[in-house]
Amino acid sequence: MVKGDKRIIRGWTMYDWANSVYSLTITSAVFPIFYAAITGAGGADLVQQRYGIPAQSLYSYALSAGFLLVALISPILSGIADSTGQKKTFLKAFCYLGAASCAGLFFFSMENLWIGLVLVMLACAGFSGSLIFYDAFLPEIAEPKDHDRISARGYTMGYIGSVLLLIINLAMVMKPDLFGIPDRDGLPARITFITVALWWVGFAQFAFRVLPDDQYGRKPEGNIIANGYRELRKTWKELQSTKRLNSYLMAFFVLNMGIQTVMYLAVTYAKEEIKELDANGQVVPIGDASLIISILLIQLVAVAGAFLFVWLSKRFGNVGALMMGAAAWILLCIGAYSIHWANEFYVLACGVGLVMGGSQALSRSTYSKFLPETIDHASYFAFYDVSYYLSTVLGTLAYGLVYQLTGDLRNTVIIIGSFFIVGLVLLFMVPNREVNVVAAED
Numbered sequence: 448m449v450k451g452d453k454r455i456i457r458g459w460t461m462y463d464w465a466n467s468v469y470s471l472t473i474t475s476a477v478f479p480i481f482y483a484a485i486t487g488a489g490g491a492d493l494v495q496q497r498y499g500i501p502a503q504s505l506y507s508y509a510l511s512a513g514f515l516l517v518a519l520i521s522p523i524l525s526g527i528a529d530s531t532g533q534k535k536t537f538l539k540a541f542c543y544l545g546a547a548s549c550a551g552l553f554f555f556s557m558e559n560l561w562i563g564l565v566l567v568m569l570a571c572a573g574f575s576g577s578l579i580f581y582d583a584f585l586p587e588i589a590e591p592k593d594h595d596r597i598s599a600r601g602y603t604m605g606y607i608g609s610v611l612l613l614i615i616n617l618a619m620v621m622k623p624d625l626f627g628i629p630d631r632d633g634l635p636a637r638i639t640f641i642t643v644a645l646w647w648v649g650f651a652q653f654a655f656r657v658l659p660d661d662q663y664g665r666k667p668e669g670n671i672i673a674n675g676y677r678e679l680r681k682t683w684k685e686l687q688s689t690k691r692l693n694s695y696l697m698a699f700f701v702l703n704m705g706i707q708t709v710m711y712l713a714v715t716y717a718k719e720e721i722k723e724l725d726a727n728g729q730v731v732p733i734g735d736a737s738l739i740i741s742i743l744l745i746q747l748v749a750v751a752g753a754f755l756f757v758w759l760s761k762r763f764g765n766v767g768a769l770m771m772g773a774a775a776w777i778l779l780c781i782g783a784y785s786i787h788w789a790n791e792f793y794v795l796a797c798g799v800g801l802v803m804g805g806s807q808a809l810s811r812s813t814y815s816k817f818l819p820e821t822i823d824h825a826s827y828f829a830f831y832d833v834s835y836y837l838s839t840v841l842g843t844l845a846y847g848l849v850y851q852l853t854g855d856l857r858n859t860v861i862i863i864g865s866f867f868i869v870g871l872v873l874l875f876m877v878p879n880r881e882v883n884v885v886a887a888e889d
Contacts, residue, residue: 455588458657460601462581465650466542467605468612468643469574470710473549474510476613476742477620478567479714480735481636482506485557500851503715507847509564513571514836514843521579521836525829526682528580535658538580542651545573550644553637575836582811583828584658591816595760598812599753602804606746606753612646613746617739682826685819692817694877695766699810700834702773702870705780705863706806707835708842709799712859714738716783719856723789737789741796748797749804756805765813766877772806773871780864784857842866 472478486502498505528534548570555563589597616639619626623635686692721733759768779798786792814831842863849859 450588450590451593452588455657455659456597456600458654459581459584459588460597460604462538462577462651462654463601463605464608465647465654466545466574466577466581467609468646469545469549469570470605471609471613471742471746472616472639472643473552473570475710475714475745476739477616477636477639478552479506480718480738481555481633483715483718484633485555486560503719504847504851505564506567506715507712507843509567510571511840511843511847513568514575514840516568516572517575517579518833518836518840521576522826522829522833524576525579525583525826526680528583528826532660534580534583535655535660538577538658539651539655541573541576541580543573543648545570545577546644546647548573549647550641552640555637575832578835579828579832581654582815582832585811586815586818587659594812594815595757595765595809598815599757599804599808602753602808603750606749606804608646608650610743610746612642613739613743616642682830686827686830689817689819691878691880692814692819694873695813695817696830696834698769698870698873698877699814699831700838701866701873702769702776702806703810703835703838704842704845705776705866705870706803707839708846708859708863708866709776710803712843712846713799714742716856716859717741717792720787721789721792722787733789733792737792741789741792744793744796745800745803748800752801752804753808755801756809759805760809760813764879765809765816766874766879768809769806769813770871770874772802772809773867773874775802776806776867777864777871780860780867784860784864 483503500508524537528537548566551566552563552570555566585594585598619628619639619642620635623630626635628635628638717733717738719732722730723733723737725731756768756772759771762768763771775798779795779802782791782795782798786795811831814828818827845862846859849862850856
């Protein structure tokens with residue numbers, strides 16, 4: 448396979464188009480609102496009485512468990528994938544796990560709350576696990592000079608595709624009669640979870656068809672688990688000898704704690720803290736329609752943000768652009784702590800979208816560009832994605848704990864803002880050039 452093949456790159460970006468509907472419909476838009484409705488009012492009291500944990504904290508813990516599961520199993524799986532040349536096989540397996548779990552959320556209810564939360568965890572694990580092997584294809588299909596642009600293109604495809612399905616899903620929820628769907632027992636919302644599964648699996652086939660099988664001609668030999676462990680250990684030793692890559696991973700770890708917590712729990716925060724005026728001029732909690740508008744704003748502005756940060760990286764370098772992003776996140780946290788009204792939340796959503804799109808696309812491509820010469824891409828990206836998921840675990844866990852201990856969601860903004868401050872400091876410490884630690888010690 449020749450790097451830069453346009454057909455393969457188009458196919459690769461289609462997986463972003465396919466799986467991003469999970470991020471938008473399941474984690475950001477429809478399911479959080481559906482979950483709040485199911486566990487709201489008397490349901491929230493029931494959850495608190497049964498488990499001694501607020502319903503919203505329980506949801507954030509389920510997400511944390513999904514990320515933790517992937518963080519625990521992905522390193523050895525990535526080692527096996529590299530030693531056997533089976534990255535695409537693992538990509539498919541996690542894709543199908545995530546999609547099937549999304550479809551299973553159709554049956555979510557208070558009566559089977561724990562089954563539903565397990566499905567939330569598995570859907571999260573399927574989505575997260577597939578990204579390890581998906582991201583690992585980037586350095587194999589494109590030259591380093593194109594990584595920023597192609598990574599941004601992938602995220603852009605994801606933002607656009609997820610918005611298209613969300614619009615269809617919103618039409619189903621708001622006008623179910625147009626689709627012949629009975630408007631009872633939350634059925635329209637439940638059906639959207641099935642559409643996510645079908646969209647995810649269906650469009651993923653474009654990527655599965657063109658991405659290479661066993662790019663480097665590796666064949667399984669002997670004990671594949673032992674070989675996978677050896678592969679992972681070798682990669683870990685190589686990683687430990689690189690100062691710039693290590694420094695960047697630490698900065699990324701802390702920054703991602705903030706970014707992912709914002710992404711996964713912004714709707715929960717808005718439902719509790721943001722107000723608007725109803726038709727009678729009464730102050731009421733922000734409505735679902737207003738939340739959806741803000742989510743759509745985030746996704747659409749994120750398209751521009753992804754390419755803005757590509758331009759910034761060309762002008763100021765990848766780390767410099769990420770530092771600007773971290774500073775912007777700090778300002779957004781100050782804004783989130785201060786605002787109270789829906790109109791203010793819309794402005795904040797546009798800012799979040801602009802920085803989110805650029806931060807995500809550039810974080811992935813920066814790591815890819817900093818890699819040493821290697822063919823063990825899945826193993827290297829396992830460490831990147833373990834950092835990604837463990838930081839998400841800690842971020843969502845901190846959010847849930849702060850809310851559980853203080854009972855005030857605004858306090859969660861303070862802890863999120865602190866992640867970005869520490870991350871910005873760590874970015875300052877990333878060397879301009881790679882430094883071989885062993886050579887430096889000699």
